[in-house]
Amino acid sequence: MPRYRRILLKLSGEALGEGGQGLSWERLSSLGGELAEARKRGTELALVVGGGNILRGASAKALDRVRADYMGMLATFINALALEEVLKQAGVPARVLSALSVEGVGEPFHRERALEYLARGEILILACGTGNPLFTTDTAAVLRALELRAEVLFKGTKVDGVYEEDPVKNPAARKYDYLSYEEVLEKGLGVMDLTAITLAREHHLPVLVFNMLKSGNIVRAVSGETVGTLIGG
Numbered sequence: 001m002p003r004y005r006r007i008l009l010k011l012s013g014e015a016l017g018e019g020g021q022g023l024s025w026e027r028l029s030s031l032g033g034e035l036a037e038a039r040k041r042g043t044e045l046a047l048v049v050g051g052g053n054i055l056r057g058a059s060a061k062a063l064d065r066v067r068a069d070y071m072g073m074l075a076t077f078i079n080a081l082a083l084e085e086v087l088k089q090a091g092v093p094a095r096v097l098s099a100l101s102v103e104g105v106g107e108p109f110h111r112e113r114a115l116e117y118l119a120r121g122e123i124l125i126l127a128c129g130t131g132n133p134l135f136t137t138d139t140a141a142v143l144r145a146l147e148l149r150a151e152v153l154f155k156g157t158k159v160d161g162v163y164e165e166d167p168v169k170n171p172a173a174r175k176y177d178y179l180s181y182e183e184v185l186e187k188g189l190g191v192m193d194l195t196a197i198t199l200a201r202e203h204h205l206p207v208l209v210f211n212m213l214k215s216g217n218i219v220r221a222v223s224g225e226t227v228g229t230l231i232g233g
């Protein structure tokens with residue numbers, strides 16, 4: 001029996017690129033293999049993919065913010081197509097469902113259809129975040145996890161979990177194994193944006209933050225092994 005029946009897995013855009021930028025085919029194909037292995041264990045998987053390897057709205061200071069956010073959402077669409085391709089190459093049925101309509105290459109997100117595809121064993125790749133500017137793919141991941149009744153949100157990122165301080169800036173910072181939503185908010189721990197963590201708290205959605213750059217970690221997390229930091233309450 002798998003540890004979880006249905007998981008929403010958020011994949012960091014930066015973790016798809018070399019040095020955080022662009023698309024690394026090597027990384028993508030090893031990710032495809034891991035996701036195929038995770039799916040074999042019997043867990044239904046919906047993925048929300050980020051776009052930070054191509055463009056983050058808040059960082060594109062020269063552009064109008066809303067315009068930049070639409071560009072950021074389209075960046076997630078490019079990543080989603082790449083993921084769909086590597087999953088198909090790994091022999092897994094996969095499908096892109098998008099919050100913004102990009103006719104000809106992706107289906108619009110529709111909750112009831114998404115639930116049917118998941119029940120059929122397809123891995124869903126949910127592109128373009130929430131479809132609205134001024135949000136993040138972390139918030140989209142919480143939203144979709146709740147809509148699709150996932151038991152847990154896995155946030156795959158570039159660090160091993162949630163620390164007292166950003167471990168990139170302070171390598172001596174200590175990692176937490178478990179945190180309540182309140183602790184994340186009170187301590188101002190920057191691993192997820194406030195909107196995302198607040199929405200998760202309101203609906204009691206557990207969030208597991210773990211390092212997706214470490215090979216095998218996705219399968220470990222899906223199998224219920226202890227990795228990363230669990231946020232709950």
Ligand SMILES: Nc1ncnc2c1ncn2[C@@H]1O[C@H](COP(=O)(O)OP(=O)(O)O)[C@@H](O)[C@H]1O
Nearest residue numbers: 012157158161162163164165166168189190191
């Ligand atoms: N307290 C903290 N614990 C862990 N990571 C933190 C913390 N504060 C800031 N970070 C930073 O947050 C980053 C992950 O957040 P985010 O920008 O959402 O990345 P991504 O969506 O690409 O995974 C980590 O790479 C880490 O450098």
Ligand SMILES: O=c1ccn([C@@H]2O[C@H](COP(=O)(O)OP(=O)(O)O)[C@@H](O)[C@H]2O)c(=O)[nH]1
Nearest residue numbers: 013050051052056057069072129130136137
């Ligand atoms: O619902 C959403 C999700 C994403 N974005 C834009 O898409 C970019 C890429 O997403 P994110 O930064 O969350 O990617 P990640 O950090 O996970 O790679 C964001 O910076 C935003 O500009 C948005 O406008 N609305």
